[in-house]
Amino acid sequence: MMTETRPFQVPAYLNASTPAEYRGIRRDDVRLMTLDRITGESFHRHFHQLDSILREGDLLVLNNSRTLPAVLQGRNGEQSIEIRLSRKVTDQEWEALIVGDVCTIGEKIYLPGELTATIIGKGNESPLVILSFSKGGLELYDAFYRYGEPLYYEYIKTPWPLEMYQTVYASVPGSVEMPSAGRAISYRLLHKLKQKGVEIAYLQLHAGLSYYGNDRWPNPANHVEAFCIPAETAELVNKTKRKNGRVIAVGTTVVRALETAANNDGIVEAQEGATRLYIQRGYPLRAVDGLLTGFHEPEASHLDLLSAFIDEKILMKAYEEVLSAGYLWHEFGDMNLILPIGEK
Numbered sequence: 301m302m303t304e305t306r307p308f309q310v311p312a313y314l315n316a317s318t319p320a321e322y323r324g325i326r327r328d329d330v331r332l333m334t335l336d337r338i339t340g341e342s343f344h345r346h347f348h349q350l351d352s353i354l355r356e357g358d359l360l361v362l363n364n365s366r367t368l369p370a371v372l373q374g375r376n377g378e379q380s381i382e383i384r385l386s387r388k389v390t391d392q393e394w395e396a397l398i399v400g401d402v403c404t405i406g407e408k409i410y411l412p413g414e415l416t417a418t419i420i421g422k423g424n425e426s427p428l429v430i431l432s433f434s435k436g437g438l439e440l441y442d443a444f445y446r447y448g449e450p451l452y453y454e455y456i457k458t459p460w461p462l463e464m465y466q467t468v469y470a471s472v473p474g475s476v477e478m479p480s481a482g483r484a485i486s487y488r489l490l491h492k493l494k495q496k497g498v499e500i501a502y503l504q505l506h507a508g509l510s511y512y513g514n515d516r517w518p519n520p521a522n523h524v525e526a527f528c529i530p531a532e533t534a535e536l537v538n539k540t541k542r543k544n545g546r547v548i549a550v551g552t553t554v555v556r557a558l559e560t561a562a563n564n565d566g567i568v569e570a571q572e573g574a575t576r577l578y579i580q581r582g583y584p585l586r587a588v589d590g591l592l593t594g595f596h597e598p599e600a601s602h603l604d605l606l607s608a609f610i611d612e613k614i615l616m617k618a619y620e621e622v623l624s625a626g627y628l629w630h631e632f633g634d635m636n637l638i639l640p641i642g643e644k
Contacts, residue, residue: 308616308619308620308623310595310597310623310629311623312455314623314626314627314628314629314633315455315628315629315630315633316455316628316629316630316631316632316633316634317455317456317457317458317632318458318632319460319464319632320484320632321464322460326348326486327468327483327484327485327486328346328347328348328350328484328485328486328488328489329346329347329348330346330347330484330628330633330634330635331344331345331346331347331627331628331634331635332344332345332346332347332349332350332634332635332636332637333618333621333622333627333634333635333636333637334353334636334637334639334641335610335614335615335618335636335637335638335639336639336640336641336642337590337609337610337638337639337640338640338641338642339641339642340610340611340614340617341641341642342618342621344625347484347489347634347635348486348488348489350489350493350637351489351492351493351495351496351498353637353639353641354493354496354498354546354548355496355497355498355545355546356496356497356498357497357498357499357540357543357544357545357546358498358499358540358545358546358547358548359498359499359500359501359536359537359540359545359546359547359548360493360498360499360500360501360548360550360592361501361502361503361533361537361547361548361549361550361554361558361588362467362469362482362485362500362501362502362503362550362554363467363479363481363482363502363503363504363505363507363550363551363553363554363557364467364469364470364471364472364502364503364504365470365472365473365474365475365479365504365505365506365507365553366466366470366471366472366473366474366475367450367462367465367466367470367473367475367476367477367478367479368385368441368444368445368448368473368474368475368476369444369445369448369449369450369462370384370385370386370444370448370450370451370476370477371383371384371385371448371449371450371451372385372411372417372444372447372448372449373411373412373447373449374409374410374411374412374417375409375410376400376402376407376408376409376410379400379401379402380400381398381399381400381402381409382398382399382400383396383397383398383399383409383411383417383431384396384397384398384399384451384476384509385444385476385509386423386428386476386508386509387424387476387506387508387524387525387526388474388506388526389430390436391436391437391440392432392433392435392436392437392440393420393430393431393432393433394430394431394433395423395424395428395429395430395431395508396417396423396428396429396430396431397427397428397429397509397512397513398419398427398429399513402419403419403427403429404419405419405420405421405422405429406418406419406420407419409431411443411447412443412446412447413443413446413447414434415433415434415435415440415443415447416433416434417431417432417433417434418431418432418434419431420432424522424523424524425518425519425522427512427516428509428512441473450462450464450465451476451477451509452465453511455630456632464632465478465631466478467479467482467483467485468485468486468487469482469485469490469502472504472528474504474506474526475506475507476506476507476508476509477507477508477509477510477631478507478631479505479507479551479553480551480594480630480631481550481551481552481553481554481592481593481594481635482550482551482592483594483631483632484635485550499536499540499545501532501533501536501537502530502533503527503528503529503530503533503554503557503558504526504527504528504557505525505526505527505528505553505554505556505557505575506525506526506527507525507553508523508524508525510601510602517601518601520578520580520601520604521576521578522576523576523578523601524574524575524576525553525556525574525575525576526573526574527553527556527557527560527572527573527574527575528571528572529557529558529561529568529569529570529571529572530570531570533568533570534561534568534569534570535570537558537568537587538567538568541566541587546589546590546639546640547587547588547589547590548588548589548590548591548592548637548639549588549590549591549592550592551591551592551593552591552593552601552602552605552606554588555579555585555588555591555605556575556577556579556605557575558587558588559577559579559583559585559586559587559588560573560575560577561587562586562587563586564586565586566586566587568587578601578604579604579605579608580604580605580607580608581604581607581608581612582608583608585608585609589639589640590609590637590638590639590640591606591609591637591638591639592635592636592637592638593606593635593636593638594629594630594631594633594634594635594636595619595622595627595628595629595630595633595634595635595636596629596630597629597630603615606638609638610638618636622634622636
């Protein structure tokens with residue numbers, strides 16, 4: 301992993317703690333650094349100018365997973381307990397992180413609306429556990445939406461409403477963290493892209509917890525996430541590749557889904573399942589040519605995946621550049637497009 305070679309730190313004032321709309325600008329007015337993965341050259345624009353960078357025949361693949369209010373407050377006797385959902389296992393069972401001293405199998409947590417959650421086992425990796433809820437299916441989702449709150453981390457000081465954690469095209473509930481690479485995309489921009497001849501396709505990958513607290517992150521090789529690639533999307537990806545267009549993933553979640561579904565010849569097959577694919581430096585990308593992503597702190601799973609697209613030294617130089625230029629980081633921040641533009 302690249303972690304040991306990442307010398308930079310993000311100053312606190314560059315952590316975007318406020319959505320663009322509350323800063324007096326539109327979603328698509330955030331800044332955009334384009335990084336040519338062939339030449340290493342960088343360009344600076346605003347995100348609403350994305351249509352001037354992409355070409356007719358390119359394909360933009362979006363993750364339309366909708367963010368759940370994934371934080372639940374409950375009690376175990378006299379103790380307050382916080383549940384942070386991570387991944388749906390069955391209609392009634394979820395993998396989750398427990399914030400509090402309750403972590404014994406068999407213990408029950410009492411939640412609003414006569415809902416209970418019982419710890420029935422260990423999760424895919426520590427410190428996650430498996431919870432069995434007293435309700436399932438739509439009833440359980442209804443309880444999440446009635447009593448849950450959006451998940452946010454320490455750099456965000458205000459409990460923003462759930463719609464601030466949604467992309468404008470989100471439609472399939474399931475992510476516990478917003479697939480944030482698409483947050484800056486507006487209906488206005490989608491219209492401009494379609495007018496230019498850029499194709500748009502959708503898939504789902506339900507994003508799980510990316511941070512466990514106390515400087516603990518998921519092991520990328522154990523991080524299981526559910527995904528679904530419709531036949532129409534698979535066909536558009538394969539058609540774009542045949543015609544030498546560029547397949548551009550909006551977010552690392554889209555990269556993970558498409559590369560999971562790609563065979564050795566780069567053909568993407570429509571499928572639904574769960575992936576634990578860990579993409580890092582040297583991984584032979586088969587389906588995806590470019591990546592649109594935000595700026596995130598130097599933890600392994602995000603920057604390791606980026607290093608599959610572009611040389612690590614070029615990436616680190618670009619990150620130093622955006623730090624000096626005052627780009628904002630995290631889900632409410634500025635954007636980065638890594639794309640083959642020029643020629644060697």
